Amino acid sequence: MSKKITLTIDGREITAPEGEKLLWVALDNDIYIPNLCAVKEIDPPQASCRLCFVEVEGYREPVTACNLAVTEGMVVKTRSPAVDRLVKTAFELLLSDHRLKCSECPKNRSCELQKIAKERRLKLRLTRFRPLVKDLPIDDSPDTFAFDPTRCVLCGRCVWEDHEVAGVGAIGFSRRGIDRRVTTFGDTSLADSPCIECGFCVEVCPVGALSFKE
Amino acid sequence: MGQASTELYEKIKAAATEKITALKQKPVVLVGMATCGKAAGAEKVREAFKKEIESHGLEAQVIDVGCMGHCYAEPLAIIAKPGHTPLCYGYVDEELAKRLVIDFLVNDDPCYEFAMVALETNDVFPTFSDFPRGVYEQKMILEHCGFIDPEDIDHYIDKDGYAALAKILTLEPEEVLEEVKSANLRGRGGAGFPAGTKWEACRKQKEPVKYVICNGDEGDPGAFMDRSILESNPHQVIEGLIISAYAIGATEGYFYIRAEYPQAIRTIRTALEQAREKGFLGKSILGSDFDFEIKVFQGSGAFVCGEGSALVSSMEGKMGIPRPRPPRLTTSGFRGKPTVVNNVKTFCYVPLIMKNGADWFKSTGTPGSPGTAVFTLVGKITNSGLVEVPMGTTLRQLIYDVGEGIPDEKEFKAVQIGGPSGGCLPESALDVPIDFDSLEEAGAMMGSGGLVVLNEDDCMVGIARYFLEFVQKESCGKCTFCRLGTKHMLEILNDITQGKEKDLASLDLLRELAEDIKAGSLCNLGKTAPNPVLTTLRYFWDEYIVHITEGRCPALMCKDLIVYYIAPELCSKLCNVCVGSCPTEAIYTREDGLKAIDQEKCVKCDNCLKTCPPQYNAVIKLSPPEMLKEKEGGSAK
Ligand SMILES: Cc1cc2nc3c(=O)[nH]c(=O)nc-3n(C[C@H](O)[C@H](O)[C@H](O)COP(=O)(O)O)c2cc1C
Numbered sequence A: 001m002s003k004k005i006t007l008t009i010d011g012r013e014i015t016a017p018e019g020e021k022l023l024w025v026a027l028d029n030d031i032y033i034p035n036l037c038a039v040k041e042i043d044p045p046q047a048s049c050r051l052c053f054v055e056v057e058g059y060r061e062p063v064t065a066c067n068l069a070v071t072e073g074m075v076v077k078t079r080s081p082a083v084d085r086l087v088k089t090a091f092e093l094l095l096s097d098h099r100l101k102c103s104e105c106p107k108n109r110s111c112e113l114q115k116i117a118k119e120r121r122l123k124l125r126l127t128r129f130r131p132l133v134k135d136l137p138i139d140d141s142p143d144t145f146a147f148d149p150t151r152c153v154l155c156g157r158c159v160w161e162d163h164e165v166a167g168v169g170a171i172g173f174s175r176r177g178i179d180r181r182v183t184t185f186g187d188t189s190l191a192d193s194p195c196i197e198c199g200f201c202v203e204v205c206p207v208g209a210l211s212f213k214e
Numbered sequence B: 001m002g003q004a005s006t007e008l009y010e011k012i013k014a015a016a017t018e019k020i021t022a023l024k025q026k027p028v029v030l031v032g033m034a035t036c037g038k039a040a041g042a043e044k045v046r047e048a049f050k051k052e053i054e055s056h057g058l059e060a061q062v063i064d065v066g067c068m069g070h071c072y073a074e075p076l077a078i079i080a081k082p083g084h085t086p087l088c089y090g091y092v093d094e095e096l097a098k099r100l101v102i103d104f105l106v107n108d109d110p111c112y113e114f115a116m117v118a119l120e121t122n123d124v125f126p127t128f129s130d131f132p133r134g135v136y137e138q139k140m141i142l143e144h145c146g147f148i149d150p151e152d153i154d155h156y157i158d159k160d161g162y163a164a165l166a167k168i169l170t171l172e173p174e175e176v177l178e179e180v181k182s183a184n185l186r187g188r189g190g191a192g193f194p195a196g197t198k199w200e201a202c203r204k205q206k207e208p209v210k211y212v213i214c215n216g217d218e219g220d221p222g223a224f225m226d227r228s229i230l231e232s233n234p235h236q237v238i239e240g241l242i243i244s245a246y247a248i249g250a251t252e253g254y255f256y257i258r259a260e261y262p263q264a265i266r267t268i269r270t271a272l273e274q275a276r277e278k279g280f281l282g283k284s285i286l287g288s289d290f291d292f293e294i295k296v297f298q299g300s301g302a303f304v305c306g307e308g309s310a311l312v313s314s315m316e317g318k319m320g321i322p323r324p325r326p327p328r329l330t331t332s333g334f335r336g337k338p339t340v341v342n343n344v345k346t347f348c349y350v351p352l353i354m355k356n357g358a359d360w361f362k363s364t365g366t367p368g369s370p371g372t373a374v375f376t377l378v379g380k381i382t383n384s385g386l387v388e389v390p391m392g393t394t395l396r397q398l399i400y401d402v403g404e405g406i407p408d409e410k411e412f413k414a415v416q417i418g419g420p421s422g423g424c425l426p427e428s429a430l431d432v433p434i435d436f437d438s439l440e441e442a443g444a445m446m447g448s449g450g451l452v453v454l455n456e457d458d459c460m461v462g463i464a465r466y467f468l469e470f471v472q473k474e475s476c477g478k479c480t481f482c483r484l485g486t487k488h489m490l491e492i493l494n495d496i497t498q499g500k501e502k503d504l505a506s507l508d509l510l511r512e513l514a515e516d517i518k519a520g521s522l523c524n525l526g527k528t529a530p531n532p533v534l535t536t537l538r539y540f541w542d543e544y545i546v547h548i549t550e551g552r553c554p555a556l557m558c559k560d561l562i563v564y565y566i567a568p569e570l571c572s573k574l575c576n577v578c579v580g581s582c583p584t585e586a587i588y589t590r591e592d593g594l595k596a597i598d599q600e601k602c603v604k605c606d607n608c609l610k611t612c613p614p615q616y617n618a619v620i621k622l623s624p625p626e627m628l629k630e631k632e633g634g635s636a637k
């Protein structure tokens, strides 16, 4: 498996195990590519947040780095006008569905959205779109944490932790289209679900949707 | 050992032919009983035929057949009486059925006045090829649809059905693969990916367990060609599936058919049973060492489940949600095994290609897109229905010659082609040849073959909004661009069609978003969703502008931008029909006896306009609504 290959990212020559996904190769080498839904163990990757676009020589259009396996001689650029345009739109779209009150948010300063904004010089407010934020109640029924669906970016990391790491199965994606969200089975409160409050989900939440109390 | 299959087949064929020949010695009535026929009342017609035949003690058979493609004239019946040319009758009702039995079957009068077309060349009555539609139509995969009994495998065998299977069993799988590759058969489910290339990628996988799946999800609103084929000639699809399995080295096959198609599911199940009995399916097919089984899976119905990876995921019992590629399904598909997913129509071509050769196939159509294209022609078109034309036929020929143009002396405006995420092409694009690449270049796509004709009464902004709303609702919601982007686009379009958008910059945002959704979405639903908007922006820009700057809908279709008005100079004081037709009592009689509309109460249901007698045509629509002031001011003087 671990045959080594060499590729170039932003002009830097990098060796990596053949077949490893480009996103992880870049991140492991301190080259930042925006991402929210990436979990190394999920195979095939979800590829749902659409933030990790890069340019790869030989591809006409930007491609997502999370599901592209690196190959010998691959030449990658993490920035280009086309990449920046897609990332900007995806980012703004996510913000349009996200309750944007950073000062009131438990994750203020440790939020992935803020990190992306800083790295890519994007604004943390809506410039082109109107807000679509839904009127959903916060579920603070667990003793140790709370879930605010209006801050959720649907990255699915919590669902993965719950299913595959904790092995509980308390939460999952429900509904379709614009109504897609993370809920318990049957839409009960977390306290009424099989949730054991292990807190794994809270630890992986990149934004302020899941947060420990206090 | 290989030759054994052809010998076995010859025996089966001889028995079938004998049976069908015997059948033809007596009169036969074929009634179109596909879903389209049934919807038009074919069941009653069939019973009327049966009853009348019985009451006269005739030795005539009534057989259910599928769809011939002339859906506008359903119910359809074909009568074949020895000594006469077989004739097809359209718009048959119980009355006509009785009459045909008495006049034609009992006596010898074929009732030409009711006949639509003859099925064999003769001196008296025209055949399909004598009509303009027949000149352009070339039936490859629809050839037998509507003419054979889908419930009886012998009808198909009599038409050389399964001969291709018997033949390929004497070849090496690689030879079959080469033939399909050399035919350049492109997938008919939308994207036009070469089937041979896909099969080869799957065949190359070392994994011994491989699957082949027939995609019969057909979620496009208004499209029904796959259903029609499954109901009318199931064995052609099954034979194609078996041959592909042989070429790929697949061990098991599936039909994925949406649960809303119960008749198609039943027909396929019966057909599979019969194919098994004849030895075309199961262990040692036709005496060879090739084993293959096919099962039926009922789809859950969501539009996105037609997307290959979502389809596979829903078959595994998971949510029908697309996943990113790579890996391709041919590497890791159903249950993680190499899998080929092809459309119903794609499989249909396979037996024909194997029987007649790749060169025969390539002699029809264009070099880049050989073969034929199957369309459901609907909308503002004279002859709606299922048509099959050679690739390369122009849209103009399809609409004006095959479909016989736009009814009611209305003017053509656009053709929406490729399903809900296809594009809208204007008059100036009508000479575009129908093939995968030309359509894509024009901003539309072949899609799965839905074709909606639009006329002067259709508002292109409204149409774009309509299709976008469909895909927005059908988005699975997994990825950012499609889930949120289509919603924002829809909001902009809602504002434009409701007169709330006054800023032309919204059109730039609409286009930017459309382009980004196209480039950034995870699956083809999102990647193609903006097509109706992008093509209408490209070809019908003026209509958008007028909506925004003048608050006017030129087609008078956007409800919020029109008002209904009764022109005093046209209204007859003596007539009252409009008053009665209005559900909200918005119409009142003025002091001078003329009718007028209370705009506060009017819900714009269009009833008064429809019911106002044609000699007056006094109800008119005004856009923008401000025109009302002018009119009323004028008439008061
Ligand atoms: C949203 C969506 C819906 C689709 N629906 C269908 C369908 O109903 N039938 C179909 O054959 N292909 C459908 N496709 C295309 C399939 O993904 C796949 O390309 C096709 O079945 C492959 O067969 P082909 O190569 O024979 O066309 C759909 C694709 C998308 C993105």
Ligand code: SF4
Binding pocket: B304, B321, B322, B474, B475, B476, B477, B478, B479, B480, B482, B483, B521, B522, B523, B524, B525, B526, B527
């Ligand atoms: S493009 Fe739409 S339908 Fe396809 S995965 Fe994304 S959200 Fe789902």
